[in-house]
Amino acid sequence: MNKPVGLKNMTALPIRKSAPYLFHAQTTSLCEVCLGLVPAKILIEGDDVFYQKRCAEHGVQKTQISSDAVYWKSCKDYLKPGDRPLKPQTHTERGCPYDCGLCPDHEQHSCLAIIEVNEACNLSCPVCFADSSIKRTGHRDLATIEAMMDTLVESEGEPDLLQISGGEPTIHPQFFEILDAAKRRPIRHLMINTNGVRIAKEPEFAARLATYMPRFEVYLQFDSLKREALMNLRGADLRSVRQQALEALERHNISTTLVVTLKKGVNDGEVADIVRHALEWKCVRGVTLQPIQDAGRNDGFDPKAHRVLLSDVRREVAKAGVFALEDMIPLPCNPEAICIGYGLRNGKSVAPITSLIPRDLLVDATPNTVTFEAFPELRNRLIAALADAVIVVEADVRSGSLSTAAADTSDKLAAVLCCLPEAAVPQDIGYEHTFRVVIVQFMDRFNFDLGGVKRSCVHFVEPDGKIYPFDTFNTFYREGSAGRQLMEARTDV
DSSP states (O other), X not given: OOOOOOGGGSOOOOOOXXXXXXXXXXXXXXXXTTOOEEEEEEEEETTEEEEEEEETTTEEEEEEEESOHHHHHHGGGGOOOOOOOSSOSSOOSSOTTSSOSSOTTOOOOOSEEEEEOBSBOSOOOSEETTOOBTTOOOBOOHHHHHHHHHHHHHXXXXXXEEEEESSOGGGSTXXXXXXXXXXXXXXXXXXXXXXXXXXXXXXXXXXXXXXXXXXXXXXXXXXXXXXXXXXXXXXSOOHHHHHHHHHHHHHTTOOEEEEEEEOTTTTXXXXXXXXXXXXXXXXXXXXXXXXXXXXXXXXXXXXXXXXXXXXXXHHHHHTTTSSOGGGSEEOTTSTTTEEEEEEEEETTEEEEOGGGSOHHHHHTSSSSOSOGGGOHHHHHHHHHHHHHHHHHHHGGGOOSOGGGGTTTSHHHHHHTTTTOSOOOOOTTOOGGGEEEEEEEOOOOTTTOOHHHHHTOOEEEEOTTSOEEEHHHIIIIISTTOHHHHHHHHOSOO
């Protein structure tokens, strides 16, 4: 009879090693050196999320994409079917991101369309994704700009939001003719992206801008309250310019968004202060925060030292005491890239409403569209969700239920579902009673994600009759970009 072999006599088995991370999924990203498409593992290490890429020529690269794994994973819960453009402008041949224009494979229409009217500028900022400066003098002619608007209308039917940008658009010799041309077209909301110099220096300029209200907004560059940060980002101490511009906009109550380019170690610690500062001005409807990306002119940019993550900015927003973390939610059209907090305002007080809207209302009730009036159930449920917040903000003017104002506020109500600067309010409460904070994390060679690109809803309209996602245009299609040089030099892409 054979005796059982004791454990001490058994050959020791090797012990398997567990990976020091959770392999969550895999995507397609870019090699940070050659900009070629490469596979990327999505790894979760504690609270941090990374892309680990492998390029056959340049080896393994690792880039952090989030410092809040819980929030990052929750973004997937906000995904919803895309709202496609009416008409693509190009064909799918080589595959994303090499067919932009928009190609038929793109999953999202233009929630925000940008038309750059010039490359000329009255500043030479060390940070400029468009690489504009006082050394550049070019302006697109009015006929070209109108053709670009027509391209957008053809693609969208009734475009949600058109931003006139540059360069510095206010120095275009036909600036007001450009605004007139936009107003003649079925564009729901018009915005100008400006450094505010002309608004600050020319008293009559703001008065003329006011004639384009309503459905008009100033997207005002506002990076810092401190001289040192402004010198780093803009090459000039613009504090007095910003103050004068806001005073002019305030006099005419022109809807204004403060837009902040965030650079780690420079102005990322000012987020809460800027949000609170925005509430000092009745004309300011919100703050948009854009972490710096590797695009255009970016003097001294160090990707390891200067990148700011959306998740980090979200925590800084909460420090302002206006929106709590739960009020800053993913935007369903592109949830991993855009985070929004929306509220109704009474003076300097804000009643957040985004946390009151059930996720299934945003995600399941309808396709990704702002034409909510076609979906009565969505309208009724959203009205009910907002009612209590309205009572808190302006009880003395609420004369009935929100449903009494539904017919008059359909456009505003619809915009809560997308990235438009409007909200649903009763009859006697207007856009001036709203306040929002938006975080937009654009992509570059480091955090590029092919799936996110296909959901991109911020687009450039170009004179060639094409419309390009922001996330690919600055990397692959803008004149002088490294990616454009790559595509022109290679035949296999």
